[in-house]
Amino acid sequence: MPETVEAAPQVTTAGARAERTPWGWWVAWVWLSAVVLAAVFAPLLPLWGPAVPDYANVFGGITPQHWLGGDTLGRDTFSRVVHGARASLLVGICAVGIGALVGGILGMLAGYFGGRTERVLALVTDVVLAFPGLVLIIAIVAILGASLPHLIMGLAILSIPTFIRLTRATTLVVAQRDFVVAARAYGCRPLRIIAREIAPNVVLPVAAYGFIMIGTFIVVEGSLSFLGLGIPPPTPSWGGMIAGGRTELLTYPHISLFPAAVMFLTVLSINYIGERTRKQFEVKESNL
Amino acid sequence: MTDMLTPPTTPPTTGPTAEPTPRARTRRPALRRIRKRLVHLLLVLLAVTFLSFVVVDLLPGDAAVVVAGDNATPEQVQQVRVELQLDRPLLVRYLDWLGGVVTGDLGSSFRTGQPVAEALGQRIPVSFEITILAQLLALLIAVPLAVYSAYRPGRLLDRASMTVGFGAAAMPQFVLGMVLIVVFAGGFMSILPATGYVPFLENPLGNLRSIVLPCLTLMVAEAAVYRQLLRSDMISTLQEDFILMARSKGLRPRTILLRHALRPSSFSLITLSGVNIGRLLGGTVIVETLFAIPGLGQLIVQAVFNRDYMLLQGALLFVAVAYVVINMIIDLLYLVLDPRVRRDA
Numbered sequence: 001m002p003e004t005v006e007a008a009p010q011v012t013t014a015g016a017r018a019e020r021t022p023w024g025w026w027v028a029w030v031w032l033s034a035v036v037l038a039a040v041f042a043p044l045l046p047l048w049g050p051a052v053p054d055y056a057n058v059f060g061g062i063t064p065q066h067w068l069g070g071d072t073l074g075r076d077t078f079s080r081v082v083h084g085a086r087a088s089l090l091v092g093i094c095a096v097g098i099g100a101l102v103g104g105i106l107g108m109l110a111g112y113f114g115g116r117t118e119r120v121l122a123l124v125t126d127v128v129l130a131f132p133g134l135v136l137i138i139a140i141v142a143i144l145g146a147s148l149p150h151l152i153m154g155l156a157i158l159s160i161p162t163f164i165r166l167t168r169a170t171t172l173v174v175a176q177r178d179f180v181v182a183a184r185a186y187g188c189r190p191l192r193i194i195a196r197e198i199a200p201n202v203v204l205p206v207a208a209y210g211f212i213m214i215g216t217f218i219v220v221e222g223s224l225s226f227l228g229l230g231i232p233p234p235t236p237s238w239g240g241m242i243a244g245g246r247t248e249l250l251t252y253p254h255i256s257l258f259p260a261a262v263m264f265l266t267v268l269s270i271n272y273i274g275e276r277t278r279k280q281f282e283v284k285e286s287n288l
Numbered sequence: 289m290t291d292m293l294t295p296p297t298t299p300p301t302t303g304p305t306a307e308p309t310p311r312a313r314t315r316r317p318a319l320r321r322i323r324k325r326l327v328h329l330l331l332v333l334l335a336v337t338f339l340s341f342v343v344v345d346l347l348p349g350d351a352a353v354v355v356a357g358d359n360a361t362p363e364q365v366q367q368v369r370v371e372l373q374l375d376r377p378l379l380v381r382y383l384d385w386l387g388g389v390v391t392g393d394l395g396s397s398f399r400t401g402q403p404v405a406e407a408l409g410q411r412i413p414v415s416f417e418i419t420i421l422a423q424l425l426a427l428l429i430a431v432p433l434a435v436y437s438a439y440r441p442g443r444l445l446d447r448a449s450m451t452v453g454f455g456a457a458a459m460p461q462f463v464l465g466m467v468l469i470v471v472f473a474g475g476f477m478s479i480l481p482a483t484g485y486v487p488f489l490e491n492p493l494g495n496l497r498s499i500v501l502p503c504l505t506l507m508v509a510e511a512a513v514y515r516q517l518l519r520s521d522m523i524s525t526l527q528e529d530f531i532l533m534a535r536s537k538g539l540r541p542r543t544i545l546l547r548h549a550l551r552p553s554s555f556s557l558i559t560l561s562g563v564n565i566g567r568l569l570g571g572t573v574i575v576e577t578l579f580a581i582p583g584l585g586q587l588i589v590q591a592v593f594n595r596d597y598m599l600l601q602g603a604l605l606f607v608a609v610a611y612v613v614i615n616m617i618i619d620l621l622y623l624v625l626d627p628r629v630r631r632d633a
Contacts, residue, residue: 126611129611134589227574253470260460271458
């Protein structure tokens with residue numbers, strides 16, 4: 001008897017430890033919410049204008065007026081970081097949304113129908129993957145002009161193959177399940193089966209992956225702006241701000257450091273939340 | 289006990305006469321699979337090269353104007369256009385170029401007149417060296433960490449490497465590169481060159497010094513992703529019956545981990561690593577820009593901006609071929625790594 005009494009609490013504590021949500025989860029959500037809220041309400045916030053130079057603030061450090069100092073032109077870094085979040089989040093969310101929608105539909109078609117549909121889509125996927133993404137984006141920007149929608153379009157095209165592959169693989173598994181077979185036995189049309197039976201089961205894993213892709217695209221957008229190929233300059237963007245401080249890196253590192261830190265923390269939060277969410281799906285899948 | 293013994297005892301029941309047929313059956317599907325892949329990949333190559341012709345053609349700005357210079361008269365521009373054969377239709381130019389490629393002629397740069405093959409020959413080894421070294425470094429760090437983390441999940445090393453990995457994966461390359469430059473090539477100490485590339489044959493040590501920072505920049509995030517991937521695959525492999533079998537035979541954990549578990553766990557890792565090699569060979573523009581390295585990525589970007597069609601075509605062809613060849617190698621590696629794939633193909 002005493003042995004079981006001793007053993008029981010050990011098991012429950014181990015279980016409780018596995019169940020407990022780590023504090024990092026809450027920190028990540030708080031940070032992400034703050035960034036999203038700041039981005040959404042940026043025009044309403046009592047900030048300096050993101051493009052207004054203040055000549056007293058050139059290379060400025062942290063002051064009560066300028067919370068994160070100023071850049072090479074004396075523009076307020078805090079305000080620019082907040083406004084830059086709009087561009088970064090917009091690009092990330094829209095590009096992933098379009099990519100997931102188009103790639104998801106094509107992937108379900110490929111996974112469900114197989115055969116020629118699948119082979120043609122595999123070809124399209126491989127062609128996009130074998131074409132350097134940067135060239136595609138430069139070309140789109142050069143042909144259609146540098147602007148936010150064109151950048152989103154280019155990134156969405158680049159993300160479609162990955163979503164096709166992921167959705168196709170998930171669809172192959174779901175299509176084997178009994179309720180799909182039952183629907184087919186009922187005589188449902190294939191497109192109805194895809195829309196009503198398969199899509200609801202594919203959406204969650206794809207969404208979890210898409211969430212992580214948002215983080216990736218924030219970095220990609222930053223990299224493009226860093227190379228001068230992203231969002232055109234007057235609009236603040238995190239990558240552009242980091243690039244702007246590059247020449248003063250050794251003397252005034254904070255010009256690049258603050259936007260870099262904000263970008264890092266945002267991507268870190270997204271990765272962390274996404275990874276944890278994805279793992280929860282995995283467990284559920286294996287229990288089925 | 290009997291369950292475990294049955295699989296190996298089944299072959300004798302089929303008898304010696306039945307032996308050739310299963311073997312023939314196992315070989316043919318593998319061959320058919322390879323042939324199917326080859327056709328598919330050839331189509332990919334054709335589509336990519338044609339697509340790049342179309343994209344380049346759609347780019348605004350006239351290559352003839354760029355090549356002839358700002359002060360050229362319309363007649364001169366027209367003359368250049370005819371010389372470069374830009375006055376002919378797209379499809380004709382594409383077929384012409386394709387014919388040249390098949391006979392080993394990639395044409396020459398519009399800008400410098402340098403043969404495209406020669407220009408690529410200067411850039412590819414640089415990209416190749418950095419890519420391969422970065423991949424090797426990433427695997428060298430990720431594999432031992434992943435194996436140990438899978439062996440003892442939840443231990444300090446597992447949790448520490450996971451935390452560091454999360455940070456590494458969230459670090460944009462251009463930020464990491466800038467930090468490395470500040471730390472090792474300026475701000476704190478100047479032990480490594482910040483920019484420039486020294487060819488290996490010129491100065492082996494200088495070559496190594498010049499590529500340390502670029503390789504580190506490329507490697508960090510990948511090592512983190514690789515560790516995570518291999519760890520989770522390895523943990524699921526360790527649940528399998530043959531691991532239990534190996535343990536009950538009394539094999540050492542090291543043997544089980546490295547000889548029994550690593551090979552079947554390495555599929556996703558090899559796939560991702562292959563995809564990354566293909567992607568990096570096609571240019572690591574950010575790292576090349578940061579560290580002023582004359583790699584393929586810079587060449588491609590410059591070719592786009594200079595409207596140097598021939599050079600761009602050649603470079604894109606190489607990138608596509610690299611992608612295709614690496615995909616083939618990965619496919620064949622599956623066959624080598626796992627006998628089950630050979631049978632099921």
